[in-house]
Amino acid sequence: MSHQISRRETLRRGLAATSLLALxxxxxxxxxxxxxxxxxxxxxxxxxxxxxxPGAATRQLDIRKIDGMLTPKDQFFTTQHFMKPVVDGxxxxxxxxxxxxxxxEFSLADLKAMKSTExxxxxxxxxxxxxxxxxxxxxxxxxxVRLSAVLKQLGVNSKAREVVFFGADHGSADVAFRQQTYKxxxxxxxxxxxxxxxxxxxxxxxxxxxxxxxxxxGFPVRLVMPGWYGVANVKWLAEVHLQEDRYLGNYQARxxxxxxxxxxxxxxxxxxxxxxxxxxxHMQLKSVIARVRKSGNEHQVLGFVLNDGxxxxxxxxxxxxxxxxxxxxxxxxxxxxWKLFTYRWEGATPGAHxxxxxxxxxxxxxxxxxxxxxxxxxxxxxxSQFPRKVMIA
Numbered sequence: 001m002s003h004q005i006s007r008r009e010t011l012r013r014g015l016a017a018t019s020l021l022a023l024x025x026x027x028x029x030x031x032x033x034x035x036x037x038x039x040x041x042x043x044x045x046x047x048x049x050x051x052x053x054p055g056a057a058t059r060q061l062d063i064r065k066i067d068g069m070l071t072p073k074d075q076f077f078t079t080q081h082f083m084k085p086v087v088d089g090x091x092x093x094x095x096x097x098x099x100x101x102x103x104x105e106f107s108l109a110d111l112k113a114m115k116s117t118e119x120x121x122x123x124x125x126x127x128x129x130x131x132x133x134x135x136x137x138x139x140x141x142x143x144x145v146r147l148s149a150v151l152k153q154l155g156v157n158s159k160a161r162e163v164v165f166f167g168a169d170h171g172s173a174d175v176a177f178r179q180q181t182y183k184x185x186x187x188x189x190x191x192x193x194x195x196x197x198x199x200x201x202x203x204x205x206x207x208x209x210x211x212x213x214x215x216x217x218g219f220p221v222r223l224v225m226p227g228w229y230g231v232a233n234v235k236w237l238a239e240v241h242l243q244e245d246r247y248l249g250n251y252q253a254r255x256x257x258x259x260x261x262x263x264x265x266x267x268x269x270x271x272x273x274x275x276x277x278x279x280x281x282h283m284q285l286k287s288v289i290a291r292v293r294k295s296g297n298e299h300q301v302l303g304f305v306l307n308d309g310x311x312x313x314x315x316x317x318x319x320x321x322x323x324x325x326x327x328x329x330x331x332x333x334x335x336x337x338w339k340l341f342t343y344r345w346e347g348a349t350p351g352a353h354x355x356x357x358x359x360x361x362x363x364x365x366x367x368x369x370x371x372x373x374x375x376x377x378x379x380x381x382x383x384s385q386f387p388r389k390v391m392i393a
Contacts, residue, residue, distance in 0.1 A: 060135030071138035082171035101155030122338025144205035191247035226336035284383035305339035
């Protein structure tokens with residue numbers, strides 16, 4: 001408790017303009033005390049470089065450095081399909097077009113003048129996996145205006161079924177049609193149903209962690225879809241278009257699909273196996289062990305859970321071939337944040353050890369093993385349990 005109080009006092013002095021409620025909400029996991037040390041993982045590849053080089057198209061989060069609910073802006077993961085467009089915030093206009101009763105354009109100042117709301121949103125790229133040491137994930141507090149509020153203000157045509165979000169980023173991409181491939185200039189776009197757009201969660205965001213969005217995070221405005229994979233959180237948002245027909249853009253209908261075998265043996269040529277294709281939308285339940293700390297004769301295992309916002313029933317940790325043991329979820333967790341957890345590991349013996357976590361949600365869904373995902377053909381939505389290897393001195 002003494003460390004938590006000290007940490008709160010430090011934050012209070014450094015962020016005097018921030019409310020006490022916000023401070024309590026964003027308390028980090030326990031800070032390293034004097035004499036505490038991080039235990040190194042032995043499962044990292046030799047070329048592991050999560051931060052990348054300045055200006056790189058992709059930046060991974062080094063999950064070994066997670067020490068709180070919010071990921072700093074200079075560590076937040078970033079990835080995209082095209083260039084990072086530099087948009088002038090002073091002249092920026094967000095267009096609402098198509099099947100709205102009153103088409104409109106909003107400047108950044110217009111959006112900031114609307115009633116604002118915040119959400120702590122932890123999410124990952126749908127391609128996040130052990131290959132990236134789960135580093136294509138982060139958590140931030142986003143500020144903006146509810147999408148539903150803007151749509152209600154403009155009025156939605158009763159025949160509208162689809163809301164399409166176009167980013168300012170575009171570039172050449174291969175578009176396949178049967179046996180032919182066309183190289184076309186594509187504007188990045190994703191869509192959701194009007195029903196999902198009118199829910200309270202989707203946010204037109206202009207700030208993260210109390211500051212304007214960075215270029216990497218979609219300045220000046222991005223879409224935030226709590227509980228959805230990163231691809232749905234369109235950055236550099238330029239246009240919101242309502243239409244009756246299904247949107248079939250390259251990154252909606254073709255690139256972001258998951259293929260799973262159902263029934264039969266799961267072999268490619270088994271006529272009893274049905275191959276089911278689904279869209280990449282809501283996040284699948286996942287837990288990850290991020291850090292292991294040594295404190296005296298004990299060790300503390302730290303990690304996070306990502307999911308679609310369904311309440312978490314439990315997180316468990318297993319050491320080597322031992323039993324599953326319950327971990328503790330942090331009190332600062334919220335519905336759409338990543339859920340931080342800790343596990344007290346006692347009696348660790350010198351030598352190599354394997355640790356793994358699994359999460360279970362309130363609906364009884366259990367995070368699958370690698371073997372249980374073996375009938376999934378595509379690499380997206382890999383939410384399998386992630387064994388970590390450490391060496392105890």
